[in-house]
């Protein structure tokens with residue numbers, strides 16, 4: 450059965466105390482909604498509809514950056530979850546299959562749980578609601594179940610004492626045939642304690658039509674929703690714990706797991722070693738056997754087999770390290786390929802560049818890639834030897850097997866095999882400093898130098 454996702458993400462998230470819409474706050478260096486989206490995408494949905502409201506343009510931009518086929522629809526006024534789902538109707542025109550409703554602020558739903566819901570649908574339930582046994586049911590909606598069938602969902606505000614005593618709560622995740630869902634929603638009214646159109650009302654409406662409703666249960670941890678910064682911080686800790694465990698299971702060595710921070714999309718290969726205090730921003734892949742040494746920060750980069758990074762290195766977007774490449778301490782690499790076995794070991798900035806196989810970049814080398822307006826490219830040939838403290842004024846090309854002398858400011862191309870010596874001539878003045886120093890000391894003693 451084809452499936453489509455409807456992700457509700459229109460709420461402002463007032464309790465975040467933020468100008469940023471709630472679903473754009475980051476969890477694992479990705480916008481919050483990207484987590485529910487990723488779980489839902491494991492179902493290989495035919496269409497994905499994101500319902501946005503607060504900060505619509507920014508939410509839309511973030512969604513399209515992840516997948517430009519997502520239909521982002523607007524719910525200008527937040528009149529309730531049923532009203533939110535109704536906004537997805539036009540985007541699902543012509544779609545024949547199941548719709549799965551997810552919340553953008555609920556990041557930990559597992560794909561296996563969504564699969565179980567689709568299985569319940571396939572087994573004949575017309576409406577499937579995901580529930581959980583809450584340790585503290587608080588203000589969640591309650592699932593009223595009798596003989597295995599879901600009779601109705603009652604919101605806390607509208608519940609009787611007896612209903613409030615129910616511990617099986619509504620997660621908000623719902624699956625139903627898409628056209629059935631939209632037709633049920635048309636009947637939802639707002640005569641309730643909040644004056645909102647409740648998605649939860651579709652259960653009673655379905656049953657009145659002779660349709661069936663069932664529940665699937667999951668662990669409460671999966672339904673954790675984010676409403677405050679404190680909850681976001683706790684969610685981040687849970688997310689990191691999960692990613693660390695996953696890395697260890699996949700055969701990655703984490704010397705001190707609790708000090709390593711991953712992004713949602715970090716991928717680390719088997720037998721890679723991650724030393725303490727390493728931070729992964731978005732878009733990083735590290736292949737098998739690579740070693741990321743302590744206190745390094747990586748984002749938007751790829752580290753190939755057996756390459757080494759750090760300690761104290763920074764790989765920025767577009768850094769591409771080939772097999773066996775080495776990037777050492779206090780080195781920053783941005784938008785640059787470091788070819789096989791090349792070494793950039795100390796105190797260096799390589800940006801907008803290509804460093805050829807086996808090249809050796811001396812300490813303190815800088816690619817001067819930015820003239821204040823444009824960025825320019827530096828090409829360093831295979832086996833080139835760049836002397837310490839070389840300034841490579843881009844655009845510039847250093848040939849294969851070429852050499853630059855220590856301290857050179859390289860403003861022209863250097864052919865293959867050539868040596869570039871571009872520094873001020875050194876002058877030695879015999880005895881000059883000793884004479885100056887004695888004079889200065891004498892002046893200090895006589896108090897002449899006092900301001």
Ligand code: UD1
Pocket residue numbers: 457458459460461500524526527528529530531532533552553554588589590591602604618619620621646647648649674
């Ligand atoms: C909802 C459920 C409740 C359940 C709880 C689980 C209803 C009526 N209630 O309550 O049974 O226990 O979730 O967390 O469905 N949203 C929109 N547009 C709107 C309203 C909401 O996009 O007009 C989005 C919100 O941004 C949020 C999600 O839907 O991501 C849930 O809305 P929220 O207002 O938090 O629902 P609850 O009152 O928590």
Ligand code: CA
Pocket residue numbers: 674
């Ligand atoms: Ca909520």
